[in-house]
Amino acid sequence: MATIFTHSLIGLAVGKIFGTSNLVISKKRFWIFSFVCPALPDTDSLGLLYLGIPYEHIFGHRGFTHSIFFSVFLGLLVVFLFFRKENLNKLNSFLLIMYFTLITTTHSILDALTNGGLGIAFFSPFDNSRHFFPYRPLEVSPLSIDKFFKERGLDILSNELIWVLIPALIFIFIKIVIKKMIVKYKANTKDHSKRINYNEDVSRHQFYGRDKN
Numbered sequence: 001m002a003t004i005f006t007h008s009l010i011g012l013a014v015g016k017i018f019g020t021s022n023l024v025i026s027k028k029r030f031w032i033f034s035f036v037c038p039a040l041p042d043t044d045s046l047g048l049l050y051l052g053i054p055y056e057h058i059f060g061h062r063g064f065t066h067s068i069f070f071s072v073f074l075g076l077l078v079v080f081l082f083f084r085k086e087n088l089n090k091l092n093s094f095l096l097i098m099y100f101t102l103i104t105t106t107h108s109i110l111d112a113l114t115n116g117g118l119g120i121a122f123f124s125p126f127d128n129s130r131h132f133f134p135y136r137p138l139e140v141s142p143l144s145i146d147k148f149f150k151e152r153g154l155d156i157l158s159n160e161l162i163w164v165l166i167p168a169l170i171f172i173f174i175k176i177v178i179k180k181m182i183v184k185y186k187a188n189t190k191d192h193s194k195r196i197n198y199n200e201d202v203s204r205h206q207f208y209g210r211d212k213n
């Protein structure tokens, strides 16, 4: 896995980049689930650490909970259980489900970019074979927190900072700049059309005024 912090931060970053919180009224709930959903696939490591479920098992680490099927299921579940009272229209409900599905899937995408462990069962429960991307620049993080802090914690965090967190911040920055440019453009267009209307009013007034004389 990539570290749990990185998975959750990517959820928040995707929410910021797409501006999905605008779909809902309960912003606090939206951000809590944006933080929690991308971390949930790694609950399977509890099975590996405490229940003895083998890594390569369908419910082993990077198995079913890392699949696209699980992400869609979680997206549906979160919206149905926690945003149902918002009375969202069909389109907004669909977009919100897609959003929670996407941020959960970012977990598996990041894991498939790591350089250790078994691959990801993207297509579980239909096909339990494991997959990695051909290019894997991310350092794999140990499952145990103890090992993480004692061994390579800092190396892993700096690796993720370079490959994941800084690019995410750059995307957020680009989004903010584009948004500001659009607001400025709209304000200028509005101002321009106001000026045109004003000039038209003035010339109409002058024309009719002269006519009366």
Ligand SMILES: [Zn+2]
Binding pocket: 001, 002, 041, 042, 062, 066, 107, 111
């Ligand atoms: Zn994982």
